[in-house]
Amino acid sequence: MTSSTVTSSQPDRPPRPNLAFRRLRGQRSPAEFAALVRRAAREIGERVSCDARYIGRVEAGEIRCPNYAYERVFLHMFPGRTLTDLGFASRSSVRGRAARPAAAAPRGAAAGEGPGEPPGAVEPYDPRDHWQNDPLNHEESDVLRRAFMTGGGATVAAATLAPLGLAPSAAAADRLPPRAGVPEAMALEEAVRRIRLLDDRHGADGLYRRAAAPLRAAYALLDAGATRQTTADRLHSGAGELAISVGWLAHDSGRFDDARSHYAEALATARMTGDAGLEAHAFCNTAFLARDAGRPREAVRAAQAAQRAARPLGSARLLSLLALREAGGWAGLADRTGCERALVRAQALFERGRADADPEWMSFYGEAELAGLEAQCWSTLGDWRRASRQARRAAQAQDPHFTRNIALYTAELADDLAREGRPDEAAEAGLRVLALLDQVQSSRIQSMLAGTARVLLPHRRASGVAEFLDRHAAYKGPHPVGAGGTV
Template identity: 65%
Template sequence: MVATAAVPNLAFRQLRGQRSAGEFAAAVRRAAREIGEQVACDARYIGRVESGEIRCPNYAYERVFLHMFPGASLADLGFSARESVRGRGARVVSEPPPTTGPAASAPSLSSSLSPSLSLSPSPSSSSSSSSDPALLRLLRRDTETDDIPEESDVLRRVFMTSGTATVAAASLGLGGAPASAAARVSLPAQRRVGEAEVNAVEKAVRQIRLLDDRHGADGLYRRAAQPLRAAYELLDAGTTARRATSDRLHAGAGELAISVGWLAHDSGRFDDARSHYAEALATARLAGDPGLEAHAFCNTSFLARDAGRPREAVRAAEAGQRAARTLGSPRLLALLALREAGGRAGLGDRTGCDRAIGRARAAFDRGTAAGDPEWMSFFREAELELLEAQCWSALGDWSRAARHGRRATALQDAHFTRNLALYRAQLTGDLARAGRADEAAATGHQALDLLPRVQSSRIRGMLAGAARVLEPRAGATPVASFLTRHRESTPGPAATPAGPATT
C-alpha cells in the first residue's frame, strides 16, 4: 500500500506562532488537564502534525484542540475529515480512536494532509492573534507560568491531583477504603517524600503484577488507576531526603505506569496503554534509568505488534536492546530480541525473524544473572516457547507454531494462572489452523476451564478466533462440544489481538 505524500498543515503551524514546538506542546497538555483529558503531547507530536504526517488527530486530541480554540472545527485547524482517513487503506495515515475511556496515546505513524487556513496567529502578524482572545489568553497564561522542562511537565500532567505525599501513600493499596474516602482525608502540610512512601509505590507494583498473574487484567485496570495517580502525585509532592530515594521513587512510578499500561493493553484499551507506556518512558528519560527505559520500550514494542504496527514494534525492540546492553541481563536481551522477532514476523520477514529468535535463544541459554529485573519473573522457558510459537503463527507456519505451543504448555508454571489459560488459547488457535481440529477442541476445553478464574479480553479474543476457524468442522462431535461451550461462556463479542502475558 502506498501512502499519499504528506502535505504540511500550515493552519496548525500558524496557531503556534512564535512559540517553540515544546512550548506549544506544553500548552496542549495544560488545556487537556483543564478538561480532564490525557494526551502525551510533546514537540515531536507537534512537528508531525505540522508536517502533515498526522492527517486527523485521535478523539482525545480533537477534544483538546476544540477546547483550546472554541468555535473552530477540525478543518479550521488544518485537519482532514475523519471519514477521509478511516478505512482499511487509510489506517496507516491516521491515529486510531480510543477503545474505551479517554484516549491518551502518543501519535501513530501517519501521513498526508490538505491544508486549510483559518483562525490563527501568524508568525509575522500580532494582529491575527488578537482576533482569537481564547488563544491569546491560553498562550499568555502558559508563557507566564510554564517554566518547567517538557518531560517534567509530562510527569506532572493528568496524574497530578489534589493532596500530598501522605494522602497519596495511603491510597496506593488496591484494597481497603475506596479512592473517594482517601480524597476526603484532611491534607497535612508536610511535603517531604521518604522511605515509607517509596516502599508503598514498590509494593503496589508487586501487588498489581501478582493479581494479574492470578486473575488477568480486565477486573484490575480501573482499580490500578488510583495508585498510579498517587505515585505521580508523590513525584510532584516535593523534595526527598536522599538522591537514592528519589531514584527509587522515579523507578517505582515508572514501573507502576508500565504495569497499569499492561492492564490496559491486556484488556483491549490500546490507546490508554500507549499513554501509560509513554509516561514510563518519559520518567525513565528524566531519571536517566536505562532499566526502566528498556522495560518501557519492551512493552511499547509488544503493544505496537498487537496494534498492527510491526515496523514500530521492531524499532522499539531495537531501542530497548540498546538501552539494555549495559544492564548485565542476558535474559532481558533475549526478551527484547523476541519482541523484535514478533515485529519482523508481522512484516513477513521470515529470515529476520529467525535470526532474532536465534539471538534470543543464545542470550537465554546464558542463564539468569544478578542484573535481571524483578519484573521478568514470568520470562521462563515456557514463555520463550510461547513467544516463538506466536512468531511462527504470524508467519503462517501453523504446524511449527503448534510444536512450540505444546512445549510451552508442558513447561508452564502453575503459579502463573493467567498463563495457563493464555498458552492453551494460543495452542488452540494454532492447532485449529494446522488442521488438527479434535486436538484443538480438546485444548480449547482446557482453556475454557480456566476462564472463570482469569479475566482477560486478550485470551477471550484468541479463543474466539480459534472458534471461527473451527466452525466449518462443527459436525465433528469434539468440535461441536467446544463450540457450544465457547458460545455459552462468551459474554459478548471478543476481538482482541493475540499476545503473550507480560508486564
C-alpha cells in the same frame, strides 16, 4: 548484624540487608529460589505469592518479619532454624507486643504493622494467601474468588492495594504526605508487585481501572518531592514501573490507546532520571503493544531501542526477551529471515542463564515464555505446525502460579491446531481454556478463543468440536474490549 526496629521518628533510615537469607539462596537466582519457596509451600498445603521481587525485598531488609504463611514455609524449608536464624527480626521486637506461635496465625483479619511501624517492617498479611490457605474457610474463599471474577475485581483489588498507603481514589490524593519518604517508596514498590501478582493469576480486565488510582497517587508523590535524593530515585523508578504495569493491564484488556499513553509516561520518567533499566522495560512493552496494534515496523524499532538501553545492564535474559520482541516485529512484516535471526539470538542469550542483574519484573520469563513467544512468531508467519509445537511446549512448561499464561498458551495452541487442520485437538485445547476462564479475565484470551471458534465452525462434526462451540457460545464472561487479536 541484627536489625533494629525502624520507627516513625526515623522515616528515611534505610533497611539493613538480610545477609543470612541471602546466604541461604546460594548460587540460585532470585527467581529460582522463589520457585523453591512455592514448591515447599505446596508440600505443606500452603500457597504463597512468592516471586523474585519478593526475594529481593527480603534480602534488602524491607521485610523484617514475614507473614505467618511465609513463616511456616521458611521453617519447613530450613528445619531446626528460627526466624532469627534466617535473618529476620523476632515478631515481638517488630510488633512491640508478644509474639504468637505460627499455629495462631490470624484468620479473617489482616496482621498489619503495629502502632508507629512503617509499611514493610512486618509484612502485611496477604488476603490472597488467606483465601487460599485456610482449610476452615473454603466457602469464604470461593465467594471471594467469584466476587473477583464476576466484576468484583475492583473490590478485591481495592482490598489488596488500599493497605499500601497509596491513595485509593483521586479525592484521597489530597491526603498524601507533603514530602515522601521511605515508607511511601516502599508502598509504591509493593503496589507494583501486587498488581503483577494479581495479573499473573486473574488477567487484566478486573484490575485496570482500579490500578489507575495508585498510579495517580504515585505521580502526586513525585510532584510533592521527597526528603532525600535516594528516596526520590526510588519513587521515580517505582512510578515508572507502576505506569508500565497499569499500561500492561490496559494493553491486555484491549485498551491500546491507554496502554500507549502509560508506556510513554514511563519512558519519559526513565529519560528524565537516566534509568536505563526502566527505559528498556518501557521500550520492551512498547514493542509488544506496537506488534499487537498492527504496527510491526514500530515494534522492531522499539525492540532495538530497548536492546540499546539494556546492553550495559548485564542481563542476558533481558536481551533474550528483547530479541523475541524484535522477532515478533519481523514476523509482522512477513520477514522470515529477520525473524529467524532474532529467534536464534534470543535462544542463545537465554541459554546463558540467569544472573543477579536480571530485572525483578522478568520473573515470568522462563522456558515457557520463550516457547510461547516463538509460537506467536510462527503463527504470524503462518507456519502452524511449528507454532502449535511451541505453544504446546509453552503450556506444559508453565509454572502453575501463572494461571493467566497457562490459559494464554493453551488458547494459542487451540488456534494454531485449528488452523493447522487438527480440529479435534483444537477443540480439546479450547475446552481447557474455557475451564480456566472462571479464574482468568483477559480480553486477549477471549478474542483468541473467539477466533478459534470461527475457524472450527465448518468442523462441527469432528470429535469434541460441537461441545467446544456450544460451551463457547454459552460462556457468559465479559466481552472483549478493543482489538485483542492473537498475541
